[in-house]
Amino acid sequence: MKGADETMLTGDCAREAVENYGDMLYRICLVMLKNSADAEDAVQETFITYIQKSPEFESDGHKKAWLITVATNKCRDMLRYRTRHQTESEEAMYNYAVEKSDSGIIEALMELPDKYRIVLMLHYVEEYKVHEISKLIDSSISAVKMRLSRGRKLLEEKYRKEYM
Secondary structure, three states, rough: OOOOOHHHHHHHHHHHHHHHHHHHHHHHHHHHHHHHHHHHHHHHHHHHHHHHHHHOOOOOOHHHHHHHHHHHHHHHHHHHHHHHHHOOOOOOOOOOOOOOOHHHHHHHHHHHOOOHHHHHHHHHHHOOHHHHHHHHHEEEOOHHHHHHHHHHHHHHHHHHHHOO
16 A cells, blocks of 8 residues: 555655646547547546556656557547447547647548557657657557558548548
């Protein structure tokens, strides 16, 4: 059982992690799940796991990668549940857009298959390098490069077709 000092320290670490990584994790989960309520749940479950496990990290980059991995795994679990239980998804990403001019790109991104959407989000929004993404999604470097290439082409086609 944890002592009072250790519990306070864990709470401070969790609060700091939420402040530093909460928005980023929400964006990733929203892109994966296409549903704001589910994205919020996935982020909350990620931080619950963080508190329960209290992992030790080598660096802030290691902590960030661990949180992204846990969050994407939570999203995959939720997507599997949806597939098995036939739930409806809501197109919520456009509500998260800061500017209306961004919504066309975001809407086009939301229409891409999951495997392209997540690598594009991690690479361009979260600025991960290809080898880092390959570790996060447990895929080869060449597969990530191919998904980035195909994802960019698909995104361009969808955006030009729908929003120009």
